Amino acid sequence: MSQFRVSCAVYRGGTSRGIFFNKEDLPEDRKLQYKIFMSGIDAYNPSQINGLGSGTSHSSKVCVISKSNHNEIDVDYTFYQIGIGEELVDDKGTCGNLMAAVGAYAVDEGLVDVEPHANQIDVKVFNTNIKRVLTINVPVINGKAKVAGDYMVPGLSQPGAKFVISILDPGGGKTGRTLPLGSVYALKTEEKSYDVTFADAVNPFVFVQAKDLGITGVEPNRELASNKALLDEIETIRSKMAVVSGMAATIAIAKQAPSVPKIAIVTEPQDYVTQEGELIKADDVDLVAKMLSMGAFHRTFAGSGLYCIAAAAMLLGTIVNRFTREPDNNHERIIRIGHPEGVANVKVARYKDKLDIAYVGLERTARRIIKGDLYIPE
Incomplete structure (x- = not known):
């Protein structure tokens, strides 16, 4: 079987990895683009052995970049979540890590x-998925993005140069409001009733309390992943909220688009042990959370989810806000989020009227892994 070639690069950003394309190198035909994305990652096999994915949601990703036509914007960026064992190309959400x-x-x-002797540059990016402008402070050396540094991202074993991402007015990208259903929504399933928060900040998320699911929220992922009844109930909550929020017309359609909204389980600060055996003390976090992506527990916590949970933590009355310890009159703070592989710090500011989020910011590392030609079967 013959193959054709497409130029690309593979990058890691934070705890995610994806294939990056310059839009100019892709065909205009959307179906052919999607074939390239799915073949490049290998959406067709659960193991993704025939492509560059690795069978996980945080490595089944594609980004398309182009010079921007917007005033004062450098580049446009579109993110695609690629299926794992299914032919899926989903651009409804975004990726905060990448x-x-x-x-x-x-x-x-x-x-x-x-500039020739610059050691950093602010790159203005328009994310087409959420229709928001990002400012990415990129460390540079010799005119290229710097890789080496001493900043450590939980979920990685080696430090790198620190990139700082800031998103202004992050709320309402998909639904028009940060809290389109209010601070808390009462949801009923066949099993029970839940108080949940639906927050639309960077990526839409459903937040549910661990205790309402009959768990502590700090169990190892592998233990929770073997509980089919729990996974089924979590997916029921997620898909029902997709319909209630207007993101899907029916439950069936919601199940066909598992990447958004995502869902996270939150609980109060408590001692727990990471997947690598590190003890995290209750005093080191403002809350503890686990998230699911594409039906599976995330190894760490998606960057877009970190933005969203930090935003929800600052909005009065939400499920997430119930666990924050500092006084509610602080308009700007660092939210310390305990997740399965450590603690992530997210900077977040609320408008003085306390009704919405002014900006969210996250620090990550990134590096180019490979650049070359991707071969796609004809």
């Missing part, structure tokens, strides 16, 4: 001008 790599790609590919 945003750092978008900045690195823009610098490495010469899509922005870098």
